[in-house]
Amino acid sequence: QVLESGGDLVQRGGSLRLSCEASGFSISTKAMNWVRQAPGKGLEWVASIGRTGTATFYADSVQGRFIISRDKSDKTLFLQMNSLRADDTAVYHCASSAYFRPEGWYFDIWGRGTLVTVSS
Amino acid sequence: ELVLTQSPGTLSLSPGETATLSCRASQSVSSNYLAWYQHKPGQAPRLLIYGASNRATGIPDRFSGSGSKTDFALSISRLEPEDFAVYYCQQYGSSPQTFGQGTKVEI
Numbered sequence: 001q002v003l004e005s006g007g008d009l010v011q012r013g014g015s016l017r018l019s020c021e022a023s024g025f026s027i028s029t030k031a032m033n034w035v036r037q038a039p040g041k042g043l044e045w046v047a048s049i050g051r052t053g054t055a056t057f058y059a060d061s062v063q064g065r066f067i068i069s070r071d072k073s074d075k076t077l078f079l080q081m082n083s084l085r086a087d088d089t090a091v092y093h094c095a096s097s098a099y100f101r102p103e104g105w106y107f108d109i110w111g112r113g114t115l116v117t118v119s120s
Numbered sequence: 121e122l123v124l125t126q127s128p129g130t131l132s133l134s135p136g137e138t139a140t141l142s143c144r145a146s147q148s149v150s151s152n153y154l155a156w157y158q159h160k161p162g163q164a165p166r167l168l169i170y171g172a173s174n175r176a177t178g179i180p181d182r183f184s185g186s187g188s189k190t191d192f193a194l195s196i197s198r199l200e201p202e203d204f205a206v207y208y209c210q211q212y213g214s215s216p217q218t219f220g221q222g223t224k225v226e227i
Contacts, residue, residue, distance in 0.1 A: 001164075044219065060216070093164070103214055103216075103217060104212040104217030106153075107165070
């Protein structure tokens with residue numbers, strides 16, 4: 001399973017870093033992703049990173065503002081969120097997938113998520 | 121961007137009944153790369169189906185996926201109390217991967 005942390009209340013324009021730790025598997029064996037759910041809305045893919053950590057993909061809505069990364073020990077996944085906007089308010093889920101492709105892949109392991117609230 | 125439209129928005133059923141959920145794509149989903157997830161409030165989403173019709177590990181055979189190209193369906197037979205949740209479809213055949221808006225199955 002995976003466990004997210006780092007969600008908080010932050011002002012518009014501010015920054016926040018989310019973390020995701022895996023148990024029962026090594027994140028170096030999987031592609032890792034962030035998926036979010038805004039209040040009252042559906043799921044939205046945010047970003048993906050490949051096994052080696054060198055390749056990444058982003059949704060247009062966060063491109064240039066968010067950075068997905070993994071630590072060198074391959075135990076923790078991060079999402080650095082900058083220039084936050086009110087529409088970034090959401091529960092952010094960490095999820096793994098077996099493959100890493102521009103088109104994505106299905107998500108086999110998910111976390112419960114961590115809440116990010118951006119105040120205006 | 122490939123848009124997925126789920127219907128109905130809400131399905132009101134009783135335990136023991138069968139639920140049929142629809143997911144329609146704005147264009148053909150490449151290789152039928154379509155997945156279904158179950159999501160309950162405050163919990164992690166759960167993968168049910170991938171590749172349109174393949175059950176994920178540990179998913180009971182009451183759950184079945186079908187369809188191809190632009191029309192897909194998730195059937196849940198013999199509804200149990202724990203099946204009442206929101207269900208999402210996701211396509212991973214074209215970039216960017218997208219989700220439907222969800223169908224709520226309620227008692």
